[in-house]
Amino acid sequence: MDERKNNLLKEIVETYIKTVKPVGSKALCSKFNCSSATIRNEMAYLEELGYLEKNHISSGRIPSEKGYKYYVENLMEAEKLNGKDMLKLQTIFANNDLQLSDAITQCMEIISDITNYTSVVLGSNSKDNNLRQISIVTLSSTQIVAIVCTDKGHVENKTFTLKEGTDLKELLKVGDLVNRKLVGTPIDEVSERLELEIKPIIKKQIRQYETIYNIFYDAFNDFVSSNSNVHMSGRTKIFEQPEYNNVDEMKRLANKLEDMSFIKRIEANDYNDDEVKIYIGEENEFDSNVTIIRKKYMIDGEEKTIAIIGPKRMDYQRIVGILNYIDKEIEKRGE
Amino acid sequence: MDERKNNLLKEIVETYIKTVKPVGSKALCSKFNCSSATIRNEMAYLEELGYLEKNHISSGRIPSEKGYKYYVENLMEAEKLNGKDMLKLQTIFANNDLQLSDAITQCMEIISDITNYTSVVLGSNSKDNNLRQISIVTLSSTQIVAIVCTDKGHVENKTFTLKEGTDLKELLKVGDLVNRKLVGTPIDEVSERLELEIKPIIKKQIRQYETIYNIFYDAFNDFVSSNSNVHMSGRTKIFEQPEYNNVDEMKRLANKLEDMSFIKRIEANDYNDDEVKIYIGEENEFDSNVTIIRKKYMIDGEEKTIAIIGPKRMDYQRIVGILNYIDKEIEKRGE
DNA sequence: CTTTAGCACTCTTCTTATTTCAGTGCTAAT
DNA sequence: ATTAGCACTGAAATAAGAAGAGTGCTAAAG
Numbered sequence: 001m002d003e004r005k006n007n008l009l010k011e012i013v014e015t016y017i018k019t020v021k022p023v024g025s026k027a028l029c030s031k032f033n034c035s036s037a038t039i040r041n042e043m044a045y046l047e048e049l050g051y052l053e054k055n056h057i058s059s060g061r062i063p064s065e066k067g068y069k070y071y072v073e074n075l076m077e078a079e080k081l082n083g084k085d086m087l088k089l090q091t092i093f094a095n096n097d098l099q100l101s102d103a104i105t106q107c108m109e110i111i112s113d114i115t116n117y118t119s120v121v122l123g124s125n126s127k128d129n130n131l132r133q134i135s136i137v138t139l140s141s142t143q144i145v146a147i148v149c150t151d152k153g154h155v156e157n158k159t160f161t162l163k164e165g166t167d168l169k170e171l172l173k174v175g176d177l178v179n180r181k182l183v184g185t186p187i188d189e190v191s192e193r194l195e196l197e198i199k200p201i202i203k204k205q206i207r208q209y210e211t212i213y214n215i216f217y218d219a220f221n222d223f224v225s226s227n228s229n230v231h232m233s234g235r236t237k238i239f240e241q242p243e244y245n246n247v248d249e250m251k252r253l254a255n256k257l258e259d260m261s262f263i264k265r266i267e268a269n270d271y272n273d274d275e276v277k278i279y280i281g282e283e284n285e286f287d288s289n290v291t292i293i294r295k296k297y298m299i300d301g302e303e304k305t306i307a308i309i310g311p312k313r314m315d316y317q318r319i320v321g322i323l324n325y326i327d328k329e330i331e332k333r334g335e
Numbered sequence: 336m337d338e339r340k341n342n343l344l345k346e347i348v349e350t351y352i353k354t355v356k357p358v359g360s361k362a363l364c365s366k367f368n369c370s371s372a373t374i375r376n377e378m379a380y381l382e383e384l385g386y387l388e389k390n391h392i393s394s395g396r397i398p399s400e401k402g403y404k405y406y407v408e409n410l411m412e413a414e415k416l417n418g419k420d421m422l423k424l425q426t427i428f429a430n431n432d433l434q435l436s437d438a439i440t441q442c443m444e445i446i447s448d449i450t451n452y453t454s455v456v457l458g459s460n461s462k463d464n465n466l467r468q469i470s471i472v473t474l475s476s477t478q479i480v481a482i483v484c485t486d487k488g489h490v491e492n493k494t495f496t497l498k499e500g501t502d503l504k505e506l507l508k509v510g511d512l513v514n515r516k517l518v519g520t521p522i523d524e525v526s527e528r529l530e531l532e533i534k535p536i537i538k539k540q541i542r543q544y545e546t547i548y549n550i551f552y553d554a555f556n557d558f559v560s561s562n563s564n565v566h567m568s569g570r571t572k573i574f575e576q577p578e579y580n581n582v583d584e585m586k587r588l589a590n591k592l593e594d595m596s597f598i599k600r601i602e603a604n605d606y607n608d609d610e611v612k613i614y615i616g617e618e619n620e621f622d623s624n625v626t627i628i629r630k631k632y633m634i635d636g637e638e639k640t641i642a643i644i645g646p647k648r649m650d651y652q653r654i655v656g657i658l659n660y661i662d663k664e665i666e667k668r669g670e
Numbered sequence: 671c672t673t674t675a676g677c678a679c680t681c682t683t684c685t686t687a688t689t690t691c692a693g694t695g696c697t698a699a700t
Numbered sequence: 701a702t703t704a705g706c707a708c709t710g711a712a713a714t715a716a717g718a719a720g721a722g723t724g725c726t727a728a729a730g
């Protein structure tokens with residue numbers, strides 16, 4: 001890979017990102033001061049290495065996933081934030097009355113708007129949350145709400161309709177007991193400790209212990225399986241991208257963007273550093289026909305992942321620039 | 336409209352619902368024991384009345400919106416629930432451990448699955464909710480969660496990052512004050528009373544009254560504009576319907592199904608009885624190319640609307656049957 | 671050894687024409 | 701009131717052709 005080959009690949013990737021049309025040899029002559037034949041020779045070589053692909057034998061070249069990856073890792077220039085983009089985001093962060101998490105939400109909205117990509121903010125997994133408090137709010141003699149709050153600030157609630165004659169005082173008493181005994185417990189261990197530590201106690205003291213036990217059990221169980229900790233912006237924006245402008249692709253993507261089991265895959269397992277991470281096509285577990293760029297942040301005391309979902313020929317520079325800019329703004333807030 | 340004309344219209348509507356293909360005169364001969372010419376005469380008459388339409392001059396007929404409406408109001412037989420449908424729903428309601436609202440959610444999932452329509456459960460408007468309780472949960476010296484709960488069992492929460500040195504005790508004190516003074520207030524009047532009744536008091540007693548006041552103000556304000564009270568199932572199922580099987584329709588619908596300002600229109604203003612209501616095409620405010628069938632229910636003490644969104648040639652009988660069946664099951668529970 | 675002009679070849683896309691077919695409206699006869 | 705018959709319409713499918721962008725390869729030039 002001599003310098004010209006690098007430049008050529010860079011040029012091809014960047015024009016393809018802009019035009020979405022296979023790049024032919026003629027169009028590149030002027031930029032490289034040589035004939036189309038020379039370009040074709042180089043292209044053939046890049047294709048042999050697996051960086052370029054053809055749709056059919058006589059079409060122009062498009063970057064392969066490997067090509068994008070090489071581009072991102074070796075060729076892409078240090079991202080510089082587009083002035084217009086920055087301006088729009090600045091006005092949001094400038095508003096200091098806004099809670100950080102709200103500012104982020106608004107940001108993602110803007111980003112989806114100006115880029116036509118879909119963006120997701122994923123909160124920390126319920127595993128990393130410990131019980132902070134459970135409150136029982138009574139609505140009537142047969143209706144209550146159980147509200148569970150974790151140390152990361154997640155709140156889940158569930159309304160219960162009780163059997164006529166259930167003793168609310170007993171219910172509240174058990175609530176207090178849970179608060180005294182179980183605060184600090186990881187959310188997904190609460191069920192177990194409820195069974196082992198709370199049940200034996202209330203079995204003796206509480207008449208309708210089974211009904212009441214089930215309420216607490218349900219309240220926590222819903223929490224673990226809940227998905228309230230995901231915020232998506234511009235879910236349909238990605239459909240503006242030409243690669244998805246056909247019925248089958250749209251359906252496929254729309255379905256995945258609805259399905260929590262897919263959304264959860266956006267946050268991968270091997271996730272232990274602070275850099276912007278780029279997952280191109282097959283590299284990501286969400287969908288092999290998209291690229292996901294993501295980064296983690298500390299937002300209002302909680303570790304969150306922001307991910308941008310776009311086509312494989314996503315505007316990498318721009319998105320990396322934006323994500324790093326957000327980082328800076330968050331740091332400013334922290335001071 | 337003599338009997339034959341009625342039967343003809345009914346037949347046309349029902350075959351079109353099944354086949355999604357314009358209905359020609361020949362296909363109906365055998366059913367009516369007459370020639371296609373006779374059918375054509377009758378069809379021409381029904382078209383003149385506005386019940387039928389043609390795609391082009393020599394195509395078969397499809398029902399117009401007026402035609403569907405006439406069908407629904409005059410021709411459709413008393414809905415009878417399909418046995419298979421009932422069976423699937425029965426098993427859900429049979430599980431008495433399930434809270435009613437959860438059963439409903441599961442139901443909607445099933446309904447979307449078996450019909451390929453989208454379904455929505457809309458909770459009551461925030462206007463109808465009164466403050467039941469606000470809790471302040473402290474997470475750290477600079478982080479708190481404000482949790483607002485209404486008498487209908489809605490819960491909203493918001494995490495706040497406080498300025499270093501904010502007095503948490505004072506914050507909690509104001510929380511108590513709000514609970515003492517404002518419980519029972521309609522949610523959308525809370526802001527006003529906060530300003531008029533709470534602010535003057537804390538202005539005297541609390542040092543950082545402005546910061547603290549803003550927290551409460553924000554917590555309630557978010558509540559009013561929130562949309563957590565909507566649950567949608569099978570958002571993408573409707574795309575299986577052939578009428579939306581093209582890129583433009585899909586985009587249009589997908590956008591509307593994302594947009595709260597459209598979703599809210601599903602629950603109309605003139606909404607004061609218990610019957611199943613059917614809004615065909617232009618009749619509904621959500622989208623002129625769909626039909627919305629909806630009904631209101633009392634679910635866990637709250638009035639909720641269930642709406643099914645499908646094409647104009649929706650299977651009216653089936654959906655009306657299902658919605659009425661749900662009603663019966665809810666009543667059973669109430670006993 | 672690298673570059674390039676030239677040319678045959680491939681494949682897509684667009685346009686146009688042709689055919690087929692389902693279905694209609696109208697007329698005149700039953 | 702019904703129906704057979706027929707001309708007519710428009711959609712959909714198929715085919716054929718032309719244009720165009722782009723390639724690979726060869727042989728000559730630098």
